[in-house]
Amino acid sequence: xxxxxxxxxxxxxxxxxxxxxxxxxxxxxxxxxxxxxxxxxxxxxxxxxxxxxxxxxxxxxxxxxxxxxxxxxxxxxxxxxxxxxxxxxxxxxxxxxxxxxxxxxxxxxxxxxxxxxxxxxxxxxxxxxxxxxxxxxxxxxxxxxxxxxxxxxxxxxxxxxxxx
Numbered sequence: 001x002x003x004x005x006x007x008x009x010x011x012x013x014x015x016x017x018x019x020x021x022x023x024x025x026x027x028x029x030x031x032x033x034x035x036x037x038x039x040x041x042x043x044x045x046x047x048x049x050x051x052x053x054x055x056x057x058x059x060x061x062x063x064x065x066x067x068x069x070x071x072x073x074x075x076x077x078x079x080x081x082x083x084x085x086x087x088x089x090x091x092x093x094x095x096x097x098x099x100x101x102x103x104x105x106x107x108x109x110x111x112x113x114x115x116x117x118x119x120x121x122x123x124x125x126x127x128x129x130x131x132x133x134x135x136x137x138x139x140x141x142x143x144x145x146x147x148x149x150x151x152x153x154x155x156x157x158x159x160x161x162x163x164x
Contacts, residue, residue: 009075010076011072011075011076011078011079011080012048012075012079013043013046013047013048013052013075013078013079014047014048014049014052015043015044015047015049015051015052015083016049017051019083020044020047020049020051020052023040023043023044024044026040026087027040027041027044032087033089036087036089038064038066038070039074039086039087040087041064042060042064042066042070042071042074042075043074043078043086045059045060045063045064046060046071046074046075057071057072057075074086100139100141100142100146101139101142101146101150105133105138105139106150106154108133108136108138109129109133109138109147109150109151110151110154112124112129112132112133112136112138113129113151118132125144126144126145126147126148127144129144129147130142130143130144130147133147
């Protein structure tokens, strides 16, 4: 395309030669998630520099089988957050539940499970441990399932102690 006609856009993509090379290498290896590869293709097609294609959003969306909104968001992210931000996944701290047992609480749970069982019981059950950690204010609340997973993870279950 000798004479590119660029519509007036709020977010214009202009890639340097190094950025174009990085995107092409990114696509060549193909060892990224599909959305990341699509973003790389969008940027290469939307580039209005001399080396770029300068395609319209609708043409890019049609060619890459994506939405026009995705093309617009990718342009916007490049302009507002920078080149590296487009090619990295965002970490969402709300995506995973916070751990109930941190290191200190976990250590107290292990110490409690290794202590003698309460009167009238031969050994600690997960339900007994659940009640006791809440009673001792080690954690605000916990299920017997969480107690079991925590002890299994730390190899502190009754079975592993009796075997080794």
